[in-house]
Amino acid sequence: MNMKRPLAFLLAAGMTLGLTACGDPSQPGSSNAPASSSPSANSPDSSAVTLDLWSFNIGSFTEASNWDSILTAFNDKYPDITVNVTPINYQDGDQKLTSAITSGSGPDIIFEGPERIVGNYAREGLMVDLSDLWSKSGSDIAEGISSVSQLDGTYYMYPLSAAAHCMAINYEVFEAAGALQYIDEETRTWSTDDFKAAMEAIKTAIDNGTVSVATPGIVYCGAQGGDQGTRALVNNLYSDYYVTEDGTSYNANSAKNVQALTLLKDMVKNGSLSANASYAAAEELQAFANQTCAVTFCWNYSNYTQYAEQAQFTPFAMAFPSDDKVPALEMAGPYGFGVFDKGDQAKIDAAKTFIDFVCNDQTVGTQAVKTTGFFPVHSDWGDVYAGDADAELRAPFALMSDYLGRYYNLTGGWTEQRALWWPMLAEILTTDADVQTAADNYVNQANANIK
Amino acid sequence: MAHTSAAAAAGHKPKKSKQSPHSGMSKALIRRETISAYCFLLPSLLFFVTFVVVPMFICVFYSFTEYGLGGVKGFAGLDNYLKLFQDPIFHRGFLNTVLIVAVAVPTVTAFSLWVSSAIYKMHAIPRSFFRCVFYLPVVTGSVAITVVWKWILDPYNGILNQVAGTTGFDWLGNQRTAIWFIILILFTTSIGQPIVLYVAALGNVDQSLVEAAQVDGATKLQVFWKIKWPQIMPTTLYVMVITTINSFQCFALIQLLTKGGPLNSTMTIMYQVYDTAYRLNDLGYACAIGVVLAIIIAIFSAIQFKLAKTDD
Numbered sequence: 088m089n090m091k092r093p094l095a096f097l098l099a100a101g102m103t104l105g106l107t108a109c110g111d112p113s114q115p116g117s118s119n120a121p122a123s124s125s126p127s128a129n130s131p132d133s134s135a136v137t138l139d140l141w142s143f144n145i146g147s148f149t150e151a152s153n154w155d156s157i158l159t160a161f162n163d164k165y166p167d168i169t170v171n172v173t174p175i176n177y178q179d180g181d182q183k184l185t186s187a188i189t190s191g192s193g194p195d196i197i198f199e200g201p202e203r204i205v206g207n208y209a210r211e212g213l214m215v216d217l218s219d220l221w222s223k224s225g226s227d228i229a230e231g232i233s234s235v236s237q238l239d240g241t242y243y244m245y246p247l248s249a250a251a252h253c254m255a256i257n258y259e260v261f262e263a264a265g266a267l268q269y270i271d272e273e274t275r276t277w278s279t280d281d282f283k284a285a286m287e288a289i290k291t292a293i294d295n296g297t298v299s300v301a302t303p304g305i306v307y308c309g310a311q312g313g314d315q316g317t318r319a320l321v322n323n324l325y326s327d328y329y330v331t332e333d334g335t336s337y338n339a340n341s342a343k344n345v346q347a348l349t350l351l352k353d354m355v356k357n358g359s360l361s362a363n364a365s366y367a368a369a370e371e372l373q374a375f376a377n378q379t380c381a382v383t384f385c386w387n388y389s390n391y392t393q394y395a396e397q398a399q400f401t402p403f404a405m406a407f408p409s410d411d412k413v414p415a416l417e418m419a420g421p422y423g424f425g426v427f428d429k430g431d432q433a434k435i436d437a438a439k440t441f442i443d444f445v446c447n448d449q450t451v452g453t454q455a456v457k458t459t460g461f462f463p464v465h466s467d468w469g470d471v472y473a474g475d476a477d478a479e480l481r482a483p484f485a486l487m488s489d490y491l492g493r494y495y496n497l498t499g500g501w502t503e504q505r506a507l508w509w510p511m512l513a514e515i516l517t518t519d520a521d522v523q524t525a526a527d528n529y530v531n532q533a534n535a536n537i538k
Numbered sequence: 539m540a541h542t543s544a545a546a547a548a549g550h551k552p553k554k555s556k557q558s559p560h561s562g563m564s565k566a567l568i569r570r571e572t573i574s575a576y577c578f579l580l581p582s583l584l585f586f587v588t589f590v591v592v593p594m595f596i597c598v599f600y601s602f603t604e605y606g607l608g609g610v611k612g613f614a615g616l617d618n619y620l621k622l623f624q625d626p627i628f629h630r631g632f633l634n635t636v637l638i639v640a641v642a643v644p645t646v647t648a649f650s651l652w653v654s655s656a657i658y659k660m661h662a663i664p665r666s667f668f669r670c671v672f673y674l675p676v677v678t679g680s681v682a683i684t685v686v687w688k689w690i691l692d693p694y695n696g697i698l699n700q701v702a703g704t705t706g707f708d709w710l711g712n713q714r715t716a717i718w719f720i721i722l723i724l725f726t727t728s729i730g731q732p733i734v735l736y737v738a739a740l741g742n743v744d745q746s747l748v749e750a751a752q753v754d755g756a757t758k759l760q761v762f763w764k765i766k767w768p769q770i771m772p773t774t775l776y777v778m779v780i781t782t783i784n785s786f787q788c789f790a791l792i793q794l795l796t797k798g799g800p801l802n803s804t805m806t807i808m809y810q811v812y813d814t815a816y817r818l819n820d821l822g823y824a825c826a827i828g829v830v831l832a833i834i835i836a837i838f839s840a841i842q843f844k845l846a847k848t849d850d
Contacts, residue, residue: 182816188607189821207819211608301694302706309711310797363693364711364800379694503818513800517711 136437137169141184141194144176145422146389146459148198153458160451161444168437170196177312188213188427196438197425201235201244202496204425209243215426215435217442218242224447227467232421235494246423247446250461251416251487252315255386257378258401260300261285264292264381271412275405275483276490279324282408283350286359289381302361304382305371306351308512311505313368315417316384317512321347322492323407323414330495337504337533339511340526348515348522355516362516375402387419388460388484404483406490415492421464462488500536507532594832597825605822618826628827631798631805632834634717635786638806639838641721642785646728647777651770653729654736655762669734676730684794687723710796713803720804723791728784732777739773740766775846779839786835807831 142148151172158170173194175183181203187193188208197204208214221242225233228246236244253275261267266288269281277285289303306317321339322329324347331338338344354360361380363370368385375383376397383390386404394402406414423446426438445455453471456463462485463471470485472478498504511529514520563571601618604611622628650672657668675683690697693708709715743766751761767774789808792798798805798813807827815824 182812185607185816185819185821189609207607211606211819213608309799361693361706363708365691365693365708365716365796366711367797374694377695506813506817510799510801513711517708517800518713 134433135167135169136433137171138196138434138438138441139171139173139194140196140198140441141173141175141180142198143180143422144174145198145420146461147392148174148458149176150174157445157451157455157458161441164444165437165440168441170441193427193429195427195429195434196441197427198422199425200420200422200496201494202501204244204423205236205238206497206501208425208427209238209241213427214243215428215438216241216243217245217426217439220245220439220443220446224443228464229466231418231491231494232464235418235421235497236423238497244421244423244425245442245446246421246464247452248423248456248459248461249421249464249488250387250419250484251491252319252419253386253404253406253416253484253487253490254316254320254382254384255375255391255402255404256285257300257375257381258403260289260292260298260378260381260400261403263298264289266292270405272403275403275486276412276414277405277408278412279350279408279410282324283354283359286354286382287357290357290359298381299378300381301379302358303380304360304384305366305374305380306355306360306362306384306512306516307366307368307371308362308509308516309365309370310367311509313371313385314505314508315419316368316386318508319407319415319417320384321351323347323409324350325410326413326415328415328493328495330493330498334495334498335537337498337530337537339508339533340523340530345523345526348512348526352515352522362512364513364517388481389419391480391484392460404487406487414490416487416490417496418491418494420459420461422459422461423464499538500533503536504529504533597828600822601825601829603822605820605825607819607821610822614822618823619830621823622826622830627802627805627810628807630802631807631810634802634804635788635806635808635831635834637717638721638724638788639782639785642724642728643778643781646725646732646781647774649725650729650732650777651736651774654733654740657733658737658740665737669737672733673730675727680727680790681794683723683727684791687719688795691719711800713800716796716800716804720788720791720795723795724785724788727791728781732781735773735777736770739770743769771846775842778842778846782838782842783835786831786838807834 140154142151142154147153151174154170154172158172161168161170184193184197184203197208204214218241221228221233221236225242225245232246232249233242236242236246256270258267261270264285266285269285269288270277286303289298289300292298293300293303306320307313308317318329321344325343327341327343327347328338330336339348351360351362355362366374371380372383372385372390372394374380376394378400383402384407386402391402391404406416409415424438424442426435426442428435444451446452447465449465449468452463452465453468456468456471457475470478472481472485475481507529511525514525515522600610602614602616604614604617653668653672657665660668688710689695691699691709693699693706693711696709698709699705699707709719747765748761751765756764787808788806789812792804792806792809793812796804798809808831811824811827811831814820814827
């Protein structure tokens with residue numbers, strides 16, 4: 088029997104299935120040794136515990152070395168606990184985590200926000216109850232942050248810092264286009280009509296050659312990265328919510344949200360905005376830094392520090408425009424820690440010790456908070472940036488925290504609906520689709536996953 | 539040899555020799571050589587079994603389960619497969635995948651054969667130069683390639699819009715154009731290997747047959763179809779099968795350029811496997827999609843083998 092043909096089929100099938108069934112070989116902790124920033128001075132003994140911490144690239148926690156001073160301080164006090172840090176990012180972090188968790192090689196601790204820690208992992212029964220940490224030191228943490236750190240009354244995340252997502256404008260372009268009149272520079276707010284007028288003024292300035300940007304603004308709808316910006320833009324324009332009050336339904340098809348989507352569609356049609364189905368937030372931010380567009384809908388202090396060197400202009404942080412000039416911003420974070428339940432009580436205890444130290448020790452905690460670039464969740468800590476050289480630059484972002492709105496990111500089916508939001512925007516803004524119909528379709532599909 | 543070539547030139551299949559390849563060898567020698575052959579095969583076989591065959595069976599098993607981040611929650615029976623029939627994203631992904639294969643395979647095969655025909659008779663230096671030029675995208679990282687294409691196709695600062703005078707047009711964000719640019723970029727990254735293979739295959743065509751046919755008054759087209767084409771058929775089959783598999787598995791370009799959008803216009807089955815597994819964490823369903831993709835590829839490969847009518 089000629090074996091070449093069946094062997095060829097087997098190869099073809101294997102090449103396909105291998106990708107599905109194999110864990111990603113590039114995942115942290117497998118073939119690639121994790122970037123360790125743990126002190127090596129510890130002499131292992133019977134009580135020694137080694138923890139794997141996977142840290143998303145929040146603020147300056149982009150490299151393992153940025154944890155060094157925190158880990159050194161921790162090991163001065165707890166020499167028997169070694170923490171290996173593996174930095175992961177939002178581009179492929181989910182893939183790495185999924186591969187690692189399903190293959191049993193996941194981390195002990197994760198540094199992220201409630202969307203993943205509570206919404207994804209705790210919901211799957213993978214996380215450890217951290218209620219004891221909350222009982223001990225969580226009394227001065229705001230109710231809004233406390234509520235999103237728990238699921239069904241059990242705390243699965245312990246927070247470190249939080250902030251608000253906002254948007255930003257190119258101050259010089261606005262000035263040259265005569266659009267500064269439409270913003271309140273003190274409160275950094277503007278109305279929907281002001282926003283519309285400002286964008287039209289910039290469009291006119293582009294047409295006249297007064298300013299050199301290519302478009303007033305880009306509504307990005309090419310991927311889910313940075314979708315908090317487009318969510319906040321739509322929800323604020325006519326002061327509605329992303330999810331209904333009782334959390335039982337997504338809300339893009341409400342009269343006010345459809346009005347907002349229609350306004351954006353009209354603005355795209357008349358050129359006072361662009362909509363790009365090949366852009367995600369990263370591309371839009373780069374376009375903002377390159378002065379291709381005059382506003383960005385995805386701004387916070389972390390992005391400010393990332394693009395500050397490239398931007399040859401003043402990025403002026405603004406709240407999202409709303410009809411009543413009372414914005415409701417989406418929370419950036421709160422970022423904190425969760426512990427995976429791997430059945431090892433010694434590791435769980437050590438992980439809680441580490442989290443308690445980083446989040447509740449004010450000296451080290453302040454350092455960690457500053458590394459994230461956001462603001463501490465402990466109200467007792469006050470202004471941790473006071474006296475710093477960049478305190479003035481951070482002030483606008485502190486102001487944005489006053490405009491925080493409801494946190495809806497733990498609504499059931501959140502992960503699934505994120506895959507539906509940006510295609511809906513693309514359908515509305517880049518095709519002739521009927522706004523109400525597209526929004527209804529989105530809500531129907533998104534609601535199908537609410538459990 | 540002369541007999542075989544003449545038969546091939548005449549359009550007849552050479553008769554297979556009934557003589558065993560081991561004729562004249564002692565049994566001990568045959569056994570020794572067989573053992574040696576298996577020893578040489580063993581490392582790659584172990585790798586293949588461990589990382590391809592075993593995961594393949596694991597994948598088939600998981601496709602019948604409700605498998606998420608928290609592990610296997612239960613037996614799903616055929617639910618994951620039935621879900622495929624009702625999943626509009628899968629339908630769109632299937633059609634896009636077939637479109638990519640249907641366009642990419644013939645164009646890659648024809649273009650690489652055309653280029654190879656033009657360069658295989660060249661002097662060594664220009665031949666190597668062209669091989670390098672066309673092979674460069676193969677050895678260049680897909681990330682680098684997509685970054686360059688992103689620059690070219692950028693709506694505001696892209697070269698294409700500058701040249702075409704269509705500033706602001708979003709080639710990758712437009713439902714009608716995005717898939718064609720995916721195919722174009724896939725094409726540029728797929729032709730390198732076939733060209734190298736065809737240059738080698740054309741160089742190995744028996745020149746005595748070509749000359750004999752030319753002496754008999756055969757036209758260039760006749761020489762190609764009657765002499766060269768049958769002799770490069772194994773290479774053509776290999777190129778078609780490999781290009782088909784690569785086209786079916788087109789993933790990196792879509793992940794880096796369009797994420798399956800806009801509005802699923804560049805969604806492929808392969809990308810849906812990834813998206814379902816790693817973003818939606820529905821691993822059981824992802825496995826089912828992977829199994830179906832494997833079956834589709836196997837069917838396409840079988841058709842290609844059948845059409846090529848070869849045992850190689």
